[in-house]
Amino acid sequence: MTEPLENKKIVLGVSGSISCYKSIDLASRLVKAGALVDVVLSDAAQEFITPLAFQSITHRNVISNLFEYSSENPLEHITLAREADVIVLAPATANSIAKLANGFADNAISAICMATTAPILIAPAMDGNMYHNKAVQKNIDLLIEHGVHFVGPNAGRLASGLIGLGRLVEPEIITEHIKIVLGLTGDLKGMQIVVSAGGTQEAIDPVRVITNRSSGKMGYAIAEAARDRGGEVTLVTASSLPEPPGIKCLHVMSVAEMREAVLDSCNGADALIMAAAVSDYRPAEIANQKIKKKKGEENNISLDLVKNDDFFLEVPSGVMRIGFAAETEDLLSNAEIKLNSKGLSFIAANDVTQPDSGFNVDTNRVTLIDNNGKVEALPLLSKYEVGNSILDKMLQMSK
Ligand SMILES: Cc1cc2nc3c(=O)[nH]c(=O)nc-3n(C[C@H](O)[C@H](O)[C@H](O)COP(=O)(O)O)c2cc1C
Incomplete structure (x- = not known):
């Protein structure tokens, strides 16, 4: 398209x-x-x-x-x-x-x-x-x-x-x-689609966070493509990009907030497309005050991290689950592990080491791998076109 x-x-x-x-x-x-x-x-x-x-x-x-x-x-x-x-x-x-x-x-x-x-x-x-x-x-x-x-x-x-x-x-x-x-009369008319976007932020103290390089552009492009095909779209976003018109936007920061907003929005939804880069770990404790630089000889401090639960598995079974794997090595095998461990219908494997694909650019190059073992490498496309290819596959697999 x-x-x-x-x-x-x-x-x-x-x-x-x-x-x-x-x-x-x-x-x-x-x-x-x-x-x-x-x-x-x-x-x-x-x-x-x-x-x-x-x-x-x-x-x-x-x-x-x-x-x-x-x-x-x-x-x-x-x-x-x-x-x-x-x-x-x-x-x-x-x-x-x-x-x-x-x-x-x-x-x-x-x-x-x-x-x-x-x-x-x-x-x-x-x-x-x-x-x-x-x-x-x-x-x-x-x-x-x-x-x-x-x-x-x-x-x-x-x-x-x-x-x-x-x-x-x-x-x-x-x-x-x-x-x-x-x-309005597009092929997603009557469908409710939840999209997540951006990089989550886990607080270390009142001024510092652990985050990642995700800009949110991929998730926003999917949400806009779904809207432009008549879908009713909820965008759960950890990004500060401007809200696209015609899309319900829920702003979140941490994984816990994203989990709550995604699970709430998935009630009655047809599909969840998780384009957000969700933090795997969060600080074990959030300091109440800004952590100050140590004086004297002590140069190192350490931060205890705990694993965030994977909320993909909590999404109701009637909702088609579609994921993204942003990888820097072993793209396809890492994406397949994620596809299976999260019970996804399909995954978009995304090599984020290339300057024209991945974070903060308007183009992307992904390979779609589905749970039937079908692998489809897409050429370099605008993120909007990648969004449309994902939506095409979502429709095919929901028939
Ligand atoms: C300087 C100027 C600015 C105008 N701006 C507006 C406007 O913003 N909105 C409006 O409804 N009418 C405005 N009008 C009045 C319309 O131009 C006028 O009602 C005209 O008959 C509209 O004709 P149309 O609807 O065929 O274009 C303005 C008139 C002038 C002289």
């Missing part, structure tokens, strides 16, 4: 808000992600921004007037409405939201929205009082009732200088929500 926006047909409607400039960034992100972006501008939007700006980024026609068509096809708006995978209205003004809620079709954006069966995602942007206006709220409720998706608005400093709710959500977050909307 490729990246989620690759070759997706996205109609981006831009209406007349001061935040129009942000939709240039949005269009650019979508194009970079491989989407085919058709921009439709309202008349008011063109008071803020020109069709040329968008055309230069999308390299496609921009619809700026329903009746002045630039292509051969005077019914271009109907073609776009029919072929779109998703329609995104960002920024959406109070006026455009009102048109959509009440069935108006008097400009290109509203006509396309009326004529489509594709999902619609709206990112409102307006002054705080405008947003709280009863008519606006009623229109939003009506659209939600009709199955239209919303992202935002955010709270913050508005163009008027007032602080309030009404800011357009940042383009990178809108992009994530487009993926979520596109994935």
Whole structure:
């Protein structure tokens, strides 16, 4: 499977808000992600921004007037409405939201929205009082009732200088929500998937911990891939990476906290994918105060460590268990030992000695080994693609 926006047909409607400039960034992100972006501008939007700006980024026609068509096809708006995978209205003004809620079709954006069966995602942007206006709220409720998706608005400093709710959500977050909307009918729809990520931290004293080099990127990529295929995802994370939208995130530090959060989340789940690097040992005692440097001749101190229990074995048997083995030697044999001792369905063996795979990079190279003895070496892939390969195998093995 490729990246989620690759070759997706996205109609981006831009209406007349001061935040129009942000939709240039949005269009650019979508194009970079491989989407085919058709921009439709309202008349008011063109008071803020020109069709040329968008055309230069999308390299496609921009619809700026329903009746002045630039292509051969005077019914271009109907073609776009029919072929779109998703329609995104960002920024959406109070006026455009009102048109959509009440069935108006008097400009290109509203006509396309009326004529489509594709999902619609709206990112409102307006002054705080405008947003709280009863008519606006009623229109939003009506659209939600009709199955239209919303992202935002955010709270913050508005163009008027007032602080309030009404800011357009940042383009990178809108992009994530487009993926979520596109994935709603994906092949993981109805499945509950728990993913763990990051390196656990075991306290030595109030300021020091034992941890490892795991960044959490692999677990986050799996969680995002599962979300983008319609899965309901819980991410138990010991990483400080930003929370991905559309994913329930539970933050933990120690193995004991991770155990509790994972076992709780596994109730009713279909699968657990443990991408976290879980500490095998923890200090036997946690010092109440910061351990001070010894004075005089005494150079060495020692730390007693005790083994952490392996909670994989406590996961209910109905939950498919998938693990990771980050190894620096004897990759396959070490991974097989882990596969069998933890009762996993399959394991991703990960050679972390290579600069392009393993910790804190965006690519990875893993070998999937299952409990039937099948071994599949994957090439170097983005972590998102590795996530999708793991999810493909999870689906195959759950049939
Ligand atoms: C400087 C300026 C900024 C505006 N910003 C917004 C805005 O952020 N949100 C909004 O709903 N309307 C805003 N408006 C009002 C809309 O542009 C106006 O309601 C227009 O009719 C919207 O048309 P459209 O929905 O077809 O784009 C703004 C108007 C001006 C003059």
